[in-house]
Amino acid sequence: MQDFQLTILGNGAAVPTAFQNPTSQLLQYNSHRFLIDCGEGTQIQMIKYRKSARKLTRIFISHLHGDHYFGLAGLISTLHLYGRRQPLHLYAPAPLKELLDLQFKLSDTHLMFDLVFHGLPESGLIYEDKKITIETFPLKHRIETHGFVFREKPHQRKLLKDFVNTWHPGIAEMHQIKTGADYVNSEGVLMKNSDITLDAPSVRSFAYCSDTAYDERIIPFVRGVDLLYHEASFDDAFADLAGEKFHSTARQAAMIAQKAGVGKLLLGHFSARYEDPSHLLTEAREEFENSLLSHQGETYDI
């Protein structure tokens, strides 16, 4: 099975503290290295946690509040200084292009690689290859803000070795059997697909929601994902403030997780006022048992 892992580079909200960096995460799938949001200091976090920025393939920016993208120009400049040649794809709200162009113009930087900018639609498919799809969906925040969901495509069934060694099916036949076809062997006997294959591994998925007020319109987009990262800026005591600032409490994040039937909930984007956010986990678990607090530098299997 391919690697599918999420590393938290920063899980703080708004302002950095000694113990929390602004938001960024690295999602590794097979040879892909997806960076999701890029708060200030992200490239330093990558160095600290031994994650190579050179290997990044695509970057996704949820919205243009500084704690989600102020690290981007620095990271791109570093890749330029490393002598990167392969294109880098950036998915972000459209106005970001203008800002980056100006930043590089003022510093007279002519990138050595193609920075391929993809302005985000409100929702829909934004990337697809043979193995994975990536979709975006709208969140409820003060400015245009996007969630992302990364889903593996269905795997093929696996051929039993004994069957292959005994009957030597051709390449085209093997391909059909992997997609569910039965097989007629050289003695004219029909072999049922379920007798000559193993079930395909189950598909995995990850959804990212930061920043957002409590909004049940998110649920259909994240329904049934294996891992949901949802912002949890505040505790119950600040529920009113959360609503005013278009953020969520840990309990609200857990209510979304519970209603969407996800596998696990990973909480993050903690307000700088919580040096120890463990009570956020207690509140979340009252709604959804399978909640976890994210920790910077930790890697989670999906």
Ligand SMILES: [Zn+2]
């Ligand atoms: Zn924000």
